Amino acid sequence: MFTSIKSKLKQALGSTEVAAPSLQDFVKMGKLPQQTSGVTITLEELCFYQTYSQRWQPPAKSIWSQLNGQHASPRKGRGMTFSEVRQYQAGDDVRQIDWRVTARTGKVHTKLFTEERERPVVLFIDLTSSMLTGTQLLLKSVQQCHLAALLAWVALSGKDRVGAVVRAGSELVEIKPSSSKASVLRLLSQLCMLHNRFLHQSRHKEPAILADPFNALSNLCKKAARSLYLAIFLS
Numbered sequence: 001m002f003t004s005i006k007s008k009l010k011q012a013l014g015s016t017e018v019a020a021p022s023l024q025d026f027v028k029m030g031k032l033p034q035q036t037s038g039v040t041i042t043l044e045e046l047c048f049y050q051t052y053s054q055r056w057q058p059p060a061k062s063i064w065s066q067l068n069g070q071h072a073s074p075r076k077g078r079g080m081t082f083s084e085v086r087q088y089q090a091g092d093d094v095r096q097i098d099w100r101v102t103a104r105t106g107k108v109h110t111k112l113f114t115e116e117r118e119r120p121v122v123l124f125i126d127l128t129s130s131m132l133t134g135t136q137l138l139l140k141s142v143q144q145c146h147l148a149a150l151l152a153w154v155a156l157s158g159k160d161r162v163g164a165v166v167r168a169g170s171e172l173v174e175i176k177p178s179s180s181k182a183s184v185l186r187l188l189s190q191l192c193m194l195h196n197r198f199l200h201q202s203r204h205k206e207p208a209i210l211a212d213p214f215n216a217l218s219n220l221c222k223k224a225a226r227s228l229y230l231a232i233f234l235s
Contacts, residue, residue, distance in 0.1 A: 023137050038138045040196050046149035046188045053153035083112045120161040120177040122220050123148050124213060125191065127168040127198050145195055149188055156184050165216045166191060168198040174216050 033048035088108035163177030
């Protein structure tokens with residue numbers, strides 16, 4: 001009975017089975033770079049995601065609010081976004097006194113604005129033996145590098161500094177955050193070199209990892225009290 005039901009369903013839905021999309025299909029659809037091999041990575045391959053960075057940006061602000069960054073800081077400063085009015089305190093800028101509220105209440109009040117600051121982004125990319133597996137399309141390590149490239153371009157488009165800590169086996173590489181396009185290209189170029197070299201060396205037994213990546217992240221983010229750092233773990 002079940003075989004007859006299955007045969008009827010096949011006749012109704014069609015007997016031909018739809019094959020899973022291949023790597024070339026994703027390349028033709030524009031979802032992956034043309035240089036993608038699924039095993040090794042190139043700089044041109046990672047530069048492909050620069051065109052997608054604008055899609056992940058928040059709505060545009062005025063040009064004056066983008067000079068120091070696009071992220072609202074918890075600190076009150078001389079930003080362009082009005083925050084609140086409070087009673088004047090010693091040390092407040094007298095130029096920000098709200099004379100209307102002062103005249104209405106009989107006490108001196110001052111305006112406070114939200115200071116916009118940059119948010120350095122630090123990527124932690126873990127290239128270990130467990131990442132050298134994958135599906136028919138890409139290795140996990142290749143997918144990880146693609147995602148890191150997209151996040152780097154998004155951060156650069158948002159006028160933020162981008163850095164990274166890359167662990168390739170027993171090797172640990174620190175890349176200080178910078179906000180120039182040349183620095184992002186150097187970061188991605190170094191990522192390609194580390195990935196491809198680790199891929200060729202993976203046939204040997206992976207030695208014990210002595211370097212602590214969290215110490216490296218702590219060193220890059222040691223000024224977190226003054227700036228807001230965003231650490232993204234890709235593993």
